[in-house]
Amino acid sequence: MGFPILSVMLLVPLVAAIACLFLEARSARVVALLATLIDFVLGVVLWANFDIGGAQWQFVEHAPLFAGFNYALGIDGIALMLIMLSVFLMPICILASWNSITRRVGEYMAAFLLMEVLMLGVFMAQDLFLFYIFFEGGLIPMYLIIGVWGGDNRIYASYKFFLYTLLGSVLMLIAMLWMANAAGTSDIPTLMQYNFPVEAQRWLWLAFFASFAVKMPMWPVHTWLPDAHVQAPTAGSVILAGVLLKLAGYGFIRFSLPMFPEASAQFMWLIFALSMVAVVYTSLVALVQHDMKKLIAYSSVAHMAIVTAALFAFNVQGLEGGMIMMLSHGLVSGALFLCVGVIYDRLHTREIDRYGGLAINMPKYSLFFLLFTMASIGLPGTSGFVAEFVSLAGVYHASSFATLVLTTGIILGAAYMLYLYRRVAFGDQKNADAAAMPDLDLREWSMLAALAAATLWMGIYPESFIAPMRSDIQTLDARLAQAAPKGDAQLKVGPPNAHAANYIAHGSESTGEAH
């Protein structure tokens, strides 16, 4: 047992959060930034020391501190990537709130740091109930962030966020209690190998689904997300879209699929149906939004639907695609919310019509915004392309019809994102106040540049991100093989053609030789 790096990563923001409660605004900001940066550095150390292809669970910690459940931490490649995403986004969130939050700064920073502790805890937990505690605990800081520092309709949004997700989650707790009782352990790695009776699996799967579907969010329980996003402060939206939604995807990949493979296969149609509806419906809804944040929120629902479909495609490509999609969406949607935040800080409105022609007075901003728009659409070279391509290739193995419908989401995605970009950045400078806005300052530039670099890295060389997850995804795929349904795309490898495709018959000279 070496240095307990995972516990330290939890402890640093926790201590900083408590300190922030007692500090005045300026020092709270500095403390929060330092703590998140330390955590980021620890994350980099974690990644550097992660033994790719080594043991499935690494950095394992175990302490019998509690009755009924264990303090057990440990990560595999999947968790590692999501932890990296969280620690990468957190300093950016703190920076994004640097000037825009002026009221009760200490408490705000404390809430964010607590959020970080709980999010990281979810990805690190190796005990069912420890996971639940972290998973549910995240509601408290987010409720406060939306409710105290949110927009005009923040109270409605905060209630809706809290109660929706709580109702989703409580049934999961009962399912967990049943599982721990039946299997005699609450250890996640053990449970991932445990075969529950198929009849029970269905109920358990549904209970977990209730929680993750709300959190993801899947159509038709997605309605809390646009409200929460619109009302939350910029950094709140970034963390909500960037990491909180990923908790559900992580839940599917960590619990639903490996623990209930048969039930997952049986309910594949449900996931596919909901995903298809979500992609088309929310994309269409996004097309008609006047509020920038709402538009991006709906686009999140559409992208998350591709994640769910990909995860439940029961093949390696789907799982890898779903994971890359989550990472990519975390970066891109976070960045898009930041882009909205940048101009919101200047003009204090999210109405698309109040802007226009920003490319003229804010060229740097427009460049970044364009990059993230393109990444959201899935332009080759950006992370979005890798994510969508691999995901849809995975889904195609399972259902060509679902792929057909999901692909329309890409076209509609291009439509609403380009339409948004045209209205905001191009055209005439129809509003004098929008035309007078200054371009990015150093703080904003550095936040967006960091995200842009990550987006391009993931788009050009995704291997860095796939490599740590590869063996875990293969293990999962092997586990799923027992239940995997036959896809409708039964590709048969026929005999090779006698001639090359561009072969032209020349009568008697034809010999069929390969040239």
Added chain:
Amino acid sequence: MSYASSLYFTGTEIGLSLAGLVLLLVVGWTGAKSARVVTILAVSALVGAIAFTASLPVGSPADGFNSAFGGLLRMDSFAVFAKILIYLATIGCLMVTPRFFEERDGYRGEYPVLMLFGAIGMGMMVSATNLMTLYIGLELSSLSSYVFASFLRSDWRSNEAGLKYFILGALASGIILYGMSLVYGFAGTTDYAGIRAAFSTHFPLGALFGVVFVLAGLAFKIAAVPFHMWTPDVYEGSPTPVTAFFASAPKVAAIGMLVRMALVPFGGEVEAWRQIVIFASIASIVVGALGAIGQQNLKRLLAYSSINNVGFLLVGLAAATPAGASAMLTYLVIYVAMTLGSFAALLMLRDTEGQPLETFADISGLSTTRPGLAWCLLFVMFSLAGIPPLFGFWAKFVVFQAAVQAGLVPLAAIGIAASVIGAFYYLRFIKVMFFDESNREPEKSSPMGHWVVLVVSVIVISPLGYFATPWLGSVASQAAAALFAVA
């Protein structure tokens, strides 16, 4: 069974009785001016009682040496656990009481003395192993409670609360007594073990009636639906420190008595009463949650919250397993901490003239005017709502775990889903304190005693509480095992 041993095992009651009688004389001689001193002496008597109770040899659950007076009382580990909790809750209540009364009607020394007598009664309730001792303990504690409810003589709300509490309490006692007489009639004994033995051979319909009546009367005492309707009125009308007391110590005693009653004399007939408990449990959770939604008065709201909590406690009883009983004891510990914390905070909420802030409108924006207090209340409320990582979650966790282990998955699922409704009104506290603008200037400082109770409660329900789970779990299971060893 020598007298020495009997006296030894009832030493707590005897000691507290003597302390109460002496203090009563002191109060009689010196009058109101000694009230504070008497309070301090009463608290120290209770501290002594805790120390003595904790030192009693409870022995292994099976041997009967800890019985007193031929099986009238039994000082097993269950009784020890419940008594210590009751005394602690009583101490907590006494610490936050004096200032409230001194500013109104004048604080009088009878109050702490009655508290001592109430504590004796409650101690008897949880350690009684005979219907007669049980009834005496119950009445001793109830009679003190009636006086407390109307202790604010000049306030008509307090008088009304006292009257309501008395009439309905008397009704409940009557129902229990009637049930007991039926049980006695069919079993031929008032001894718990004797009743169990008699019912195991023959359980006629009349005896079932007896059981139902007893349980219904006890449901009155613990304020479980459908016998809960007195709770909001009494809680609202009683002076706030008294409400704090009602919601904590007597609740522990009544639940302890109910658990012992259900699991020892009626422990062979679990199937006969389980559906009653399940109904009362779900109904309490739902009614407690729904009833609270429209409330503006904080005390009334906390009354519904206590009904709601009783519902969760009964989930553990419905399991009727050692794990279920142990879960209930764990729940009670956390519940007492949450209750004392919330009422201590309520007592600290006053405007600059010392008038209590009792409605949601009064406490809006508290987080800007009294941040420390607001954060403590935030902890308490999220804990009551059962949101992890606060310790209130653990309370719900253990009872639902017991229910699932006993195969009562539908009960657990319905109960926990209904707890989301409850979360709604706890969230309202947070919303009002943190999201709204302040419109009233609260008093800036609070007395030390209030802070001590609040801070200790908040530390218990904070995530630090989880570090106590191994210890709490083992003590609670040991206590629960004592009930099952009798069988």
